[in-house]
Amino acid sequence: MDSYKEVIIIGAGIFGISTAIALAQRYPNSKIHVIDRFEPPVPDATSVDTTRCIRVDYKDPIYFKLACESLKKIKDDPIISKFFHQNGMAFTYDGNHDKWESIFLTGKESAEKANANQLDKMVYLNSSNEVFKSIHGENSIPNCKNCLGRETWWNYGYRNLSNGFIDAELSMKAYYERAKTFNNIKFTFNEVDSLQYYPGTKKFKSVLLKNGKSFSSDLVIIAAGAWSGKLVNLQNICTMSAIEVGWFKLTPEECEKWKNMSITTNLSTGINLFPPYKGETKVLRRSPGYKNTIQIENPNPTESNKITISYPRTTISNPSDWMPEEAENIIRENLKEIMPPLYKRPFDRTKLCWLTQTPSANFLIDYHPECENVLLATGGSAHAWKFVPILGDKIVDFMEGNLDPKLVEMWSWNEKIGLTVDNGSAPRMEGKALEMKNVMRNSTKEKGRF
Numbered sequence: 001m002d003s004y005k006e007v008i009i010i011g012a013g014i015f016g017i018s019t020a021i022a023l024a025q026r027y028p029n030s031k032i033h034v035i036d037r038f039e040p041p042v043p044d045a046t047s048v049d050t051t052r053c054i055r056v057d058y059k060d061p062i063y064f065k066l067a068c069e070s071l072k073k074i075k076d077d078p079i080i081s082k083f084f085h086q087n088g089m090a091f092t093y094d095g096n097h098d099k100w101e102s103i104f105l106t107g108k109e110s111a112e113k114a115n116a117n118q119l120d121k122m123v124y125l126n127s128s129n130e131v132f133k134s135i136h137g138e139n140s141i142p143n144c145k146n147c148l149g150r151e152t153w154w155n156y157g158y159r160n161l162s163n164g165f166i167d168a169e170l171s172m173k174a175y176y177e178r179a180k181t182f183n184n185i186k187f188t189f190n191e192v193d194s195l196q197y198y199p200g201t202k203k204f205k206s207v208l209l210k211n212g213k214s215f216s217s218d219l220v221i222i223a224a225g226a227w228s229g230k231l232v233n234l235q236n237i238c239t240m241s242a243i244e245v246g247w248f249k250l251t252p253e254e255c256e257k258w259k260n261m262s263i264t265t266n267l268s269t270g271i272n273l274f275p276p277y278k279g280e281t282k283v284l285r286r287s288p289g290y291k292n293t294i295q296i297e298n299p300n301p302t303e304s305n306k307i308t309i310s311y312p313r314t315t316i317s318n319p320s321d322w323m324p325e326e327a328e329n330i331i332r333e334n335l336k337e338i339m340p341p342l343y344k345r346p347f348d349r350t351k352l353c354w355l356t357q358t359p360s361a362n363f364l365i366d367y368h369p370e371c372e373n374v375l376l377a378t379g380g381s382a383h384a385w386k387f388v389p390i391l392g393d394k395i396v397d398f399m400e401g402n403l404d405p406k407l408v409e410m411w412s413w414n415e416k417i418g419l420t421v422d423n424g425s426a427p428r429m430e431g432k433a434l435e436m437k438n439v440m441r442n443s444t445k446e447k448g449r450f
């Protein structure tokens with residue numbers, strides 16, 4: 001680590017900003033230069049959203065332990081804790097004996113372990129009626145099966161009231177403000193066009209920005225989330241896709257009525273419903289997702305072929321993009337059962353949120369095997385946000401050679417080679433990502449419709 005006097009970090013999402021803070025704290029004499037396309041909170045970054053779930057209910061005991069440590073740090077942080085809302089999180093499923101049941105049962109065990117000294121934080125939901133009442137109140141009456149025209153999907157569950165949601169935009173702003181207090185962290189806001197290498201070698205030399213400026217350093221950390229594949233060849237170690245999110249405006253009466261609901265997720269259908277926040281509610285689906293395929297020059301130093309990647313298309317470049325129809329239909333079919341007042345309400349806005357997915361759902365914290373002095377800190381796989389208080393320290397531990405060997409292995413490049421099954425940490429629906437250009441709709445036509 002001593003040989004790295006100057007470090008460039010590309011990306012000011014949770015991976016980049018937490019690493020900058022951890023490095024600045026441990027190495028006051030090093031110079032850390034964070035470069036992002038925009039000033040944080042970056043509007044289309046994966047780390048920035050109205051809400052993110054902070055939960056400890058993990059199938060994997062290592063993530064469970066890390067999530068408990070992280071949740072405690074969030075609650076103990078005098079600034080970040082202000083953005084945390086302990087509404088709890090409910091996990092439900094349809095009752096079938098499949099992979100979702102196994103994830104449900106192991107998550108429940110973790111939740112019970114985490115709440116061993118406060119059993120009142122666990123609430124069990126033993127029927128579709130109880131799931132419905134956990135949102136709408138004791139006197140509420142769910143839609144009858146005949147009205148649904150199918151079997152119910154939200155059938156069993158539990159609430160872990162120690163979990164909650166965090167305002168991911170205000171928190172990212174606060175982490176950025178914290179980073180700015182270190183006089184050895186500098187920020188530049190411009191897009192990195194490419195990495196430059198010493199001629200004829202694989203050794204990183206500098207970054208070239210779109211505005212023509214270049215900056216050199218001893219090490220570059222690629223924390224560019226779903227955009228990372230344009231800077232280095234990630235082969236199939238990470239795939240980039242986006243999942244659908246929508247917001248509904250609520251009346252003050254609805255906000256009051258639902259204010260105590262937990263984030264309610266259905267493992268079997270992939271739907272996540274959030275409690276009212278700032279006069280609206282958010283719904284998302286863990287779908288197989290959407291991709292935006294482009295062809296680029298292979299960014300690795302010794303290659304000159306073309307490669308195909310999926311690259312973020314967001315509302316910054318395509319402001320009139322609107323959620324695909326099939327996504328909206330599945331969300332509404334769930335709402336008909338679990339949130340009937342929203343079933344036919346128009347979305348206020350929608351977006352596709354980009355993911356950097358590894359095959360195992362383990363993060364990618366490792367040196368690039370084909371480039372020297374290029375460290376990868378990405379692969380959030382739809383569950384990394386909650387680790388922001390500890391992630392940067394783990395990345396610096398890795399750089400020092402002090403990271404727990406189990407984590408080194410889990411987060412390595414090699415761990416991901418040839419894997420096809422994820423570890424259930426942030427389970428995905430079966431199926432293949434669809435090409436965005438074929439399915440995106442236009443907001444001027446769709447907004448307000450239904």
Ligand SMILES: Cc1cc2nc3c(=O)[nH]c(=O)nc-3n(C[C@H](O)[C@H](O)[C@H](O)COP(=O)(O)OP(=O)(O)OC[C@H]3O[C@@H](n4cnc5c(N)ncnc54)[C@H](O)[C@@H]3O)c2cc1C
Pocket residue numbers: 010011012013014015016035036037038042044045046047048051052053054190191192193223224225226227228231243245284353354355356377378379380381382383384385386387
């Ligand atoms: C819909 C959705 C829901 C999720 N829910 C949860 C949840 O409830 N709980 C949880 O723990 N996790 C959740 N996650 C996962 C979590 O949000 C991500 O794992 C995490 O935010 C990824 O952070 P990142 O730093 O890798 O990427 P980002 O936040 O996207 O940061 C990358 C940054 O790099 C910058 N950048 C990219 N390319 C360049 C370039 N060439 N030059 C300069 N800058 C560049 C970008 O502008 C961006 O700011 C969710 C993810 C999604 C999509």
